[in-house]
Amino acid sequence: MTTVAVVGAGAVGGVVAARLAAAGHVRVTACVRSPLGGIRVDRPDGTAESLPVDEASDPGQASTADWVVLATKAHQTAGAARWLERLCGPGTRVAVLQNGVEHVERVSPLVGEARILPAVVEISAEPLGRGHIRLFGPPRIVVPESEDGNAFAALCKDTGIIVEQTDDFLTAAWTKLCLNVANGAITAVTTRRMPVFTNPRVARLGRALVEEARLVGSSLGARLPDDLADQVIERLLAMPAESGSSMLWDRLAGRPLEFDARNGAVVRAGARVGVPTPHNDTVTALLEAISEVGERAS
Ligand SMILES: NC(=O)c1ccc[n+]([C@@H]2O[C@H](COP(=O)([O-])OP(=O)(O)OC[C@H]3O[C@@H](n4cnc5c(N)ncnc54)[C@H](OP(=O)(O)O)[C@@H]3O)[C@@H](O)[C@H]2O)c1
Incomplete structure (x- = not known):
């Protein structure tokens, strides 16, 4: 089964981890600094979903993942270096779900030979507490039109996350x-x-x-x-x-x-x-x- 490590399981990472876990076709682990105890997402229509998600808290115990979803704040990227070092191998793809325009420059020194997929995150979400997120609209992520972009779209299939690819x-x-x-x-x-x-x-x-x-x-x-x-x-x-x-x-x-x-x-x-x-x-x-x-x- 495809393995996905979510580093930065806050508002954006929490929504992505929860939707991937709910779809059930990949093994998702939230890599956290302190326990979440599952993820609850309050949806825009007033309903909520609560999901258990596997958690890991020790980077030293982590092994290579197929996908890393990096959704820390941009300024927290260097602080997640130990997770990235352990989770990334030559076959790993790192989806960088962060704002800004410097995804590749920021992340490439930390991921060895892993491939970086920059993303524009269109997920409006407010963290209400540990593992508790308020979602304001449908989650959408824009990635480059590329082999890695296709692979990310396939990863998110049936999760409710809309993945769009762009040639620009x-x-x-x-x-x-x-x-x-x-x-x-x-x-x-x-x-x-x-x-x-x-x-x-x-x-x-x-x-x-x-x-x-x-x-x-x-x-x-x-x-x-x-x-x-x-x-x-x-x-x-x-x-x-x-x-x-x-x-x-x-x-x-x-x-x-x-x-x-x-x-x-x-x-x-x-x-x-x-x-x-x-x-x-x-x-x-x-x-x-x-x-x-x-x-x-x-
Ligand atoms: N929220 C939105 O509506 C939204 C919309 C579009 C784009 N974005 C972008 O998406 C990115 C993520 O934003 P967000 O709002 O999801 O941020 P967030 O809610 O603050 O989540 C960041 C998460 O990263 C975790 N983290 C930080 N350093 C870590 C480390 N060393 N190891 C493990 N976990 C670590 C934090 O854990 P702790 O709980 O331990 O601090 C927190 O759970 C940002 O670039 C943001 O600009 C956000």
């Missing part, structure tokens, strides 16, 4: 980053959910963050529409009032924030291609300062 992953990743630079940053700085964007000044700041990211992504070859900033703000305003962002959940819980893989990545790439990114630079500084408090506490 660069555009898919930058499109998602353009959303994240506004929603993650602004909800986390203000500690407010999506209705924060009804404030016209906040919406203007959101547009400026997206526009900088759009210009940087476009310089790198991503095909991003001219009105993307307006589209993003409209999309955020149309979201349910209770929805937020994973960076907001971390801020509310006093944890370090995933700002560097998002606004920080825009600033880094902007410097490389010569596109100014003053708004993203400013919110990166604010988020870094907020995140330092979480780092001291954790």
